[in-house]
Amino acid sequence: MAELTYRDAVARGIAQEMARDEDVVFLGEDIAKAGGVFKTTVGLLEQFGPLRVRDTPISEQAIMGAAMGAAMTGLKPIAEIMFSDFFAVCFDYIANEFPKSRYMTNGQVRCPLVVRTANGAGVHFGAQHSQSVENWAMMIPGLKVVAPSNPRDVIGLLAAAVRDPDPVIFFEHKGLYPTKGEVPDGEIVDTLGTAKIVRPGKDATILALAMMVPRAIAAAERLKAEAGIDCEVIDVRSLVPLDTQTILGSVAKTSRVFTVEENPRLCGWGAEIVSIVADEAFYDLDGPPVRITTPHIPLPAADKLEDMVLPNEARIFDTVRRSLEG
Amino acid sequence: MTSEARAKPVAAPPSLANDDIGEQTRLHIFRTQVTIREAEQRAYDLFLQNLVKGTSHLSLGQEAVAAGVAAAMQPKDLSFCTYRGHAHTLARGVSVEKVLGELMQRDNGLMRGKGGSMHLTSVEHGVMGSYAIIGAHLPIACGAAWRAQYKGHDDVSVCFFGDGTTNIGAFHEALNFAATWKLPVIFVCENNLYMEYTAIADVIPASIKHPAADRASAYGLERIVIDGNDADEVYRTAQIAFAKARKGDGPSMIECMTYRYSGHSRADPGKYRPPGELESWQKRDPIKMYRKRLLDFGIAEAAIADIEAEVRHIVDTATEACKAAPTPDVSLITSDVYADGGWAWRN
Secondary structure (H helix, E strand, O other): OEEEHHHHHHHHHHHHHHOOOOOOEEEEEEEEOOOOOOOOOOOOHHHHHOOOOOOOOOOOHHHHHHHHHHHHOOOOEEEEEEHHHHHHHHHHHHHHHHOOOOHHHOOOOOOOOEEEEEOOOOOOOOOOOOOOOOOHHOOOOOOOOOOOHHHHHHHHHHHHHHHOOOOEEEEEEOOOOEEEEEEEEOOOOOOOEEEEEEEEOEEEEEEOOOEEEEEEHHHHHHHHHHHHEEEEEEEEEEOOOHHHHHHHHHHHHHOEEEEEEEEEOOOOHHHHHHHHHHHOOOOOOOOOOOOEEEOOOOOOOOOHHHHHOOOHHHHHHHHHHHHHHH | OOOOOOOOOOOOOHHHHOOOHHHHHHHHHHHHHHHHHHHHHHHHHHHOOOOOOEEEEEEEEOOHHHHHHHHOOOHHHHEEEOOOOOOHHHHHHOOOOHHHHOOOOOOOOOOOOOOOOHOOHHHOOOOOEEOOOOOOOHHHHHHHHHHHHOOOOOOOEEEEEEHHHHOOOHHHHHHHHHHOOOOEEEEEEOOOOOOOEEHHHHHHHOOOOHHHHHHHHHHHOOEEEEEOOOOOOOOOOHHHHHHHOOOOOOOOEEEOOOOOOOOOOOOOOOOOOOOOHHHHHOOOOOHHHHHHHHHHHOOOOOHHHHHHHHHHHHHHHHHHHHHHHHOOHHHHOOOOOOOOOOOOOOO
């Protein structure tokens, strides 16, 4: 067991899979010689060489297309898109090409690839480098979508993504890169499609993803200490496949559900989960489901303004307390 | 017609004795062109009978490109086609019945009706897909070529596309990528003078005469423009490109000048073409020219007629089989979304 940053966990996860399988290759902008603009891929070029760890031009369509063509013909590429906002310039591949090729060809074509990308805010880069775009991926049939919240999950879910036969969008959170966590020694392989109860509780279920997970846990601790409200916090981790069993099981126990979403409000993942809860667990509920989200705005760059609009510990605390005590 | 021909026609008099291509390959190239012509014409007729559903984009008049390149390919080589991809799919040996079945959206289709006319794919024939978003498949072909380079395989990826593709970003990203990484990929532009309804010449600078070949030069590739209606010239040029790619000397761009006889898609009567243009190209019909050349080389009229009759029979038989085939099973609606064969997005 060692303490590792979320940033270093990315490189360890990639290295674990590249050492295991020579068909795993890695491409992206500034990922080889420079070790990644967020220093998430330091040492991989030295360890695996320039044929397997390749710097690309600033050509997101070429990166995604090349990953797809390589995956179709036998490799297991990991492609980095530097910021998830840049999905918008290569969205054809994410939306039209690799998710649909298996279906359209009646199962002839397979695309076992992973797209890693730095998602989310917290670093005050403004509206085009800070978005939470997991719903852009979640809405597309054929994709799997995961977003780890801690270093151990980074390694385990990345390994699961690389070994999965379907295309997986892997959202790292750039605000979490410097955070640390305990990571066991040796190989770590997790399971896609599994949520995790990170804080058990009985009074309310709080669902969170990525950087919202530590904030939800902190709010839950305060709710317990200051209001005697015992919240169960679930790290959703995997949006597709979605672990509805864990979510519905928790709601059956607590009878209240809150989502904490960094994305702008409309069509966030929480809306999908709330609709599932409403359909399938309506009579378990003691009150309306509540979504805590960023407002439906582009993100402002100024640190004070960005900090105000993202869901934070205080907002989660206040919202849950008002809802339960109201 | 072509402004410049790279590989010159064989010097007169033609004969099998000095033929660098050979009777067997010539007859194969002829058969492929006739198969494409007959199958495409049949697809058009079936559309008029409301038996071809959805959309379809025919290659009538452009047969020589698909046939010439395919003849230069080895079975291990990979094709990446566009929505106008019936020709390239047939040229790799996929059966007429499978193609017409897909166009007619029947259960006997190449993908059992799940893809349709624009997405013909037959991995067992090396047809790695037909792509309906302009330019998308150029980077994908680069990826397949990267796999060959990394694994030390000596197969080559070939990517067919039209003149309209030369103005989209993915074209330029792919060329830069392929040239920089020296990938074993061959880009084949079928310049039929029109994007969809608009002439390519109307949307590029006057200084650019050949939108694929002229731009390829900017990425350090040789500028190659050939007569795309001459299957022999296509075949010879492709052979050079394949040899180069297999040697590890990187990509090629081949711009083939040709002409589609029909409109862009089945919805398009092609009224934007100036009077006489279609007729002038039909005088240089690739199949008529090739038939005459076979005779010039001393191949018997009967041998040629046999191929034509045989192909017509195959197309007729395929048509009847498709008409009799059931529509796709409803279980296909949710099959193969994910690798487990199903569509489950939740537990």
